[in-house]
Amino acid sequence: MVTAPPLPAKRRKSASWTQDPEGVRRDILAVARAEFVENGLSGARVDEIAAKTSNSKRMIYYYFGDKEGLYRAVLEEAYARIRTFERSLDLAALPPREAIATLTGFTFDYHADNPDFVRLVMVENIHHGRHLATSTKISVLNLSAIDMIREVYERGRVDGLFREGLDPIDIHLTISALSFYNVSNQASIRQVFGHDMAAPEARERRRRSAIETVLRMVCR
Amino acid sequence: MVTAPPLPAKRRKSASWTQDPEGVRRDILAVARAEFVENGLSGARVDEIAAKTSNSKRMIYYYFGDKEGLYRAVLEEAYARIRTFERSLDLAALPPREAIATLTGFTFDYHADNPDFVRLVMVENIHHGRHLATSTKISVLNLSAIDMIREVYERGRVDGLFREGLDPIDIHLTISALSFYNVSNQASIRQVFGHDMAAPEARERRRRSAIETVLRMVCR
DNA sequence: TTCCAATTGTACTAGATAGTCCAATTGGTC
DNA sequence: GACCAATTGGACTATCTAGTACAATTGGAA
Numbered sequence: 001m002v003t004a005p006p007l008p009a010k011r012r013k014s015a016s017w018t019q020d021p022e023g024v025r026r027d028i029l030a031v032a033r034a035e036f037v038e039n040g041l042s043g044a045r046v047d048e049i050a051a052k053t054s055n056s057k058r059m060i061y062y063y064f065g066d067k068e069g070l071y072r073a074v075l076e077e078a079y080a081r082i083r084t085f086e087r088s089l090d091l092a093a094l095p096p097r098e099a100i101a102t103l104t105g106f107t108f109d110y111h112a113d114n115p116d117f118v119r120l121v122m123v124e125n126i127h128h129g130r131h132l133a134t135s136t137k138i139s140v141l142n143l144s145a146i147d148m149i150r151e152v153y154e155r156g157r158v159d160g161l162f163r164e165g166l167d168p169i170d171i172h173l174t175i176s177a178l179s180f181y182n183v184s185n186q187a188s189i190r191q192v193f194g195h196d197m198a199a200p201e202a203r204e205r206r207r208r209s210a211i212e213t214v215l216r217m218v219c220r
Numbered sequence: 221m222v223t224a225p226p227l228p229a230k231r232r233k234s235a236s237w238t239q240d241p242e243g244v245r246r247d248i249l250a251v252a253r254a255e256f257v258e259n260g261l262s263g264a265r266v267d268e269i270a271a272k273t274s275n276s277k278r279m280i281y282y283y284f285g286d287k288e289g290l291y292r293a294v295l296e297e298a299y300a301r302i303r304t305f306e307r308s309l310d311l312a313a314l315p316p317r318e319a320i321a322t323l324t325g326f327t328f329d330y331h332a333d334n335p336d337f338v339r340l341v342m343v344e345n346i347h348h349g350r351h352l353a354t355s356t357k358i359s360v361l362n363l364s365a366i367d368m369i370r371e372v373y374e375r376g377r378v379d380g381l382f383r384e385g386l387d388p389i390d391i392h393l394t395i396s397a398l399s400f401y402n403v404s405n406q407a408s409i410r411q412v413f414g415h416d417m418a419a420p421e422a423r424e425r426r427r428r429s430a431i432e433t434v435l436r437m438v439c440r
Numbered sequence: 441t442t443c444c445a446a447t448t449g450t451a452c453t454a455g456a457t458a459g460t461c462c463a464a465t466t467g468g469t470c
Numbered sequence: 471g472a473c474c475a476a477t478t479g480g481a482c483t484a485t486c487t488a489g490t491a492c493a494a495t496t497g498g499a500a
Binding site for chain 1: 259260263339342346349353390393396397400402404405406407410412413429437
Binding site for chain 4: 019045046047057058061066067
């Protein structure tokens with residue numbers, strides 16, 4: 001048997017590459033996000049992430065230190081995004097009832113449209129929020145969400161439209177729960193009830209139900 | 221320096237052990253459950269489980285085949301338990317309103333009292349319900365929960381107490397969401413709002429809120 | 441041009457991890 | 471008591487995995 005002649009060894013070694021730190025970072029983050037979302041923190045493999053990147057594993061460690069640093073960066077980015085989303089809402093311009101309905105609808109949609117975010121939060125909760133605690137970038141935010149609800153609730157209460165004695169946090173938890181659960185538990189719901197919550201009709205029906213439920217919760 | 225004289229090597233080798241297959245199984249399952257709940261499927265370590273058992277790693281593989289088999293057994297046991305819980309409810313004996321309130325309260329309590337179950341379901345959902353699908357023991361159950369709700373809802377609807385056009389599954393999802401979320405997302409809620417949902421007062425307040433919300437959802 | 445700090449590629453390693461091999465012990469059945 | 475199948479122990483291994491060593495390349499400042 002004749003062995004094939006050796007290929008011109010590593011000629012492209014000298015083919016030049018251009019520096020693009022930000023591009024590299026973004027690329028790694030996007031791939032890492034997908035991996036962590038799919039496999040969790042312990043399930044994700046650094047080698048796998050590196051392979052799906054257009055860069056080498058070396059870059060991950062150069063930019064993010066270690067696996068946990070990379071995970072933290074992914075988490076921070078995800079929270080930064082939802083913060084942007086929250087700021088885009090202007091509930092003060094709406095009458096109380098419409099404000100609550102809008103907030104609920106938007107929250108529901110954000111979760112349904114960003115299952116990656118939901119799964120990342122699940123993963124982080126499995127780890128007892130250890131990395132949320134570590135990250136200085138995340139700790140301060142999100143009280144604005146409660147403040148927004150408090151403002152709307154006060155208006156509705158004074159109007160005599162909403163009932164007395166509700167806690168803004170309780171309202172927030174209800175809205176979140178009704179938005180989060182169908183996404184986080186999509187798989188078990190499908191297995192146990194044969195229901196696909198991701199299907200457009202099921203999703204739309206559930207969305208209407210969530211809004212209706214929250215309105216009934218806050219109104220007299 | 222004088223070395224200590226060798227200990228009577230492995231004298232207890234002949235110390236007899238008694239066979240107790242069921243005990244061994246239960247012991248392993250309990251430890252494994254704790255490990256999977258704490259670290260997820262990929263995060264759990266077979267060696268760690270073995271170490272916390274009063275048996276050797278060999279036993280795990282003897283009784284459960286491999287790590288996934290062990291995980292599946294844990295999952296099956298958890299679902300068997302909640303099925304037992306569901307069967308213990310007798311809603312048919314209660315008037316519709318009380319039946320819904322009771323079901324919601326019980327469901328809320330079950331989740332709050334069994335965070336292990338909640339976390340196991342989270343882990344399984346991260347894995348897209350792959351093992352729920354594999355397990356023949358689990359696939360058939362749980363439709364009873366929906367049937368129970370349907371029966372109660374029909375009674376209430378005919379009475380003119382509940383509003384028309386509700387889907388029993390939708391009611392179930394709402395009850396589950398309101399029971400599941402505060403447990404599953406306990407860590408992130410604490411990090412972001414400084415609220416400890418496990419605290420007795422917070423839990424009790426949330427419980428009342430959940431019942432009230434579900435009642436307002438189904439009643440006219 | 442020269443030189444240095446910021447990037448990047450390649451090859452490698454120490455340790456962790458799931459799973460196995462083989463022999464030994466036990467309990468029950470004949 | 472003998473024998474066999476069900477259990478159990480303990481050491482071992484192949485592979486995976488996070489992380490590193492070290493050299494090379496690039497871009498920009500002097």
